[in-house]
Amino acid sequence: MRVKIGFEVHLQLKTERKLYCNCPANYQDVPPNTNVCPICTGMPGAKPLPPNEQAIDAAIEIGLMLGCRILTDRTIYIQRKHYDYPDLPSGYQRTSQPIAVDGELSGVRIREVHLEEDPGQYDPVAGRVDFNRSGVPLVEIVTEPDIKSPDEAREFLKLLTRALEYTGKVRPEGGGAMRADVNISLEGGGRVEVKNINSIHGAFRALNYEIMRQKRKLERGERVERETRAYLESQMITVPMRAKEMEEDYRYIPDPDLFPLRISNQKVEAIRRQMPEAPHLRFKRIVAQYNINEEAAEVIVSERELADLFEQVAQRVSPHLAATWFRTKLKKVLNYHGMRAADVKFTSAQLAELLQLVERKEITPEQGELVLRELVVDPRSPRALLEKLGLKPLKPADIEKLIHAVIEENQPAVRDYLSGKTEALNFLVGQVMRASKGKADPREIRKRIEEILKEGR
């Protein structure tokens, strides 16, 4: 059965101030109703200040990040969207007309990006409203219904939040920063909108529930009506919203207290010049430029700072080696410590130095991993860490000496090997390893012994 899914995703922008007043935007860090003023509480006679430039620039950058066309040199009205709810102090929410249109992210078309203000937070049990959040800037991203399954939807939302986190202009997901409405229709049924989704996981569950519900209806020969439903996170189900909420006519009018926005080409170009590369584009470039596999590249671009680190390291060591280490060892160590790449304290030069030691076979990959674990908690030169861990690297000449000594002392085993008993080789390698106190690389030793014995034959 064909499924069509589209999203309206709201994310808070990471600005210092609110959108239309000078109150700080860190609404979660302060007691209720302290980040407020006559403007963001809609006191009679209060007028909005000119819109926060930081927020407008962020919306433009997000539009660019999603491959959109920015609507430059035209009038973009900031409209009043009227509805009646306790958290809305003026009885309307200010929402801009589209700032960016016609984008694309991983095969999903982005219809538009626009700017909104967040309402306050209503606690229906206490009957109280906290207006700290009122006026915090939001960006709303609207997609076309191009998504075909809950899995695809989850993947899309992950890519979307990653792309937006790349800009550094949104508040990180979680803490109620991401909110989404989803519309979903099955072949032969009406379009159902589900509101009140607060996480990627929630979206996935809501969609699974909704597909099942609609499928059953259609299978029983019932009709799926066009309607608006709410997702109840605690019960993981969707329920119909009241008829009144669906019929709402927002009576949009341009806000007479604000000049419409007008975005110049120069502004867009200036933002484009300084913005980070979009992750999906960076993925393609990294794969091509460094000739590494897609699996590793996917891990590398998962965080902007991780990709930055990779590209710096790949200037100094083999990109292939670096990619392997990033995909397996580095990611593992960071996960273990619950760290993001943005949190690491060591430098790209230190990491590169470590990989060079491995690359030149001065230390084994196993030793390298031990050093890496140490590097994350104690960022300093890998050589110093080797010292600290008692892992002084062996010079290739020392290993060579050890190998020759073992061959000399174990002629019976050598003869066994030469007569075809290949397991004798394991014994010889073991002897070298023991002599090196585990500091040599067994693979390298095995290769070298084989070479020497072949030559000697």
Next chain:
Amino acid sequence: MGRTLEIREQIRRGEVSVVGRVQQFIERIKKEDKKINSFIELNPQAIAEAERVEKKLRSGERVGRLAGLIVGVKSNINVKGLRATCASRTLEDYVAPYDAEVIKRIRQEDAVIIGMQNMDEFACGSSGETSAFGPTQNPAAPGRIPGGSSSGSAAAIAAGFCDLSLGTDTGGSIRNPSSHCGVVGIKPTYGLVPRQGLIDLGMSLDQIGPIAPDVEGAALLLEIIAGRTQNECVMLPVDRVEYLSRLNRGIKGMRIGTSSKFAELTDPKIMAVIDKALDKLRDLGAEIVEVELPNLEKAMPTYYLIVSVEFFSATRKYDGRKYGKRIEEVCGEEVLRRILRGAHISRREYRGKFYQRALQVRTLIREELMRALQHVDVLVGPTVPKLPHRLGDKLTPMEMYGYDYLTVPANLAGICGGVIKAGEVNGIPVGLQIQGKPLGELDVLRVMKAMEETA
């Protein structure tokens, strides 16, 4: 020198006491305003404010340009600590928690605020009768309405209850009562005076302006409240204005436009007064030019569509949650009529038919007035097409809206307009309206000043 500047000089020279004057005014208001009903609330801090100014004066400290002058404020402007009721039950308990930008400015210039003035409820009215605190009387024409919606602000000046008033004008609310009460009033160019702290009627039309007993008083107050602030979006790029030093240039050589359209819409008895005033201006050296205003009468219905939609939007915050009362449940007839009209015509299905169409006609009217003002310096004519009715007479809504034909065009076009008494009909004042280009306040004031001197 006119009366206002003369008083200012006497105060500066210490010849009259600021505290003494405030006490006198308060006493007079307490006695005589029972009849006029121009104030809703007096400022309990007025004497203390006066004492502060007086102390400054005595110690020889530098004082502001309004030092000691007594100002009344229309009840839709936030004055911290006083009730900004908008003359409505909806906000009868709303004590302003902050000063409007214009109030900050007049305080900075050492004015004394005497109290909050009566008005039509939420500025919805042209008669001063829709206040929840009772109608205001016209001191200049007893038994008649004072006009509105800045009814208390104009009546208080006419009755001598304060030196200056701050009124507001969305479709004539300064000019209409100024005309009926025989005082001076100016509606500034849209975007010249900050609206921060002005409680909305029609946000794209509202302007705060002065009402005064003389032209210099109005010019002085306008100089102080005009000029942009970074804290407001929709303002013109003007930092400060200067009128007082340039008022007395006369009007010789000025091109004054007038239109036959005015006479079509106006009571002939009023037109007779206006024509006489035009003759005087001609005698003073102005050139009177006929201009075309073919769409003028379309302004009124257009205005009522736009103002209703904006007012509907502005009143959504009075939902009963924050200010105690839901506006629709406690407001008067005219306020409710506008809210319902606004809700109706902004509905999705009617937008195109009414609201969008109204915006188109607004553009048409703006272009027409701008075209006319290309050829002349100012447009001069009547302010109100009818004489004020007797208090208590019942008018239909359309009859009431008929008062606004000549004042709403300036609001729709965003231009400025001033009113000065031109004469009387049966003892009832008749105001001459002088409309100017955007930011053409100086030209308007020069004509007003010239007219004032002929009296």
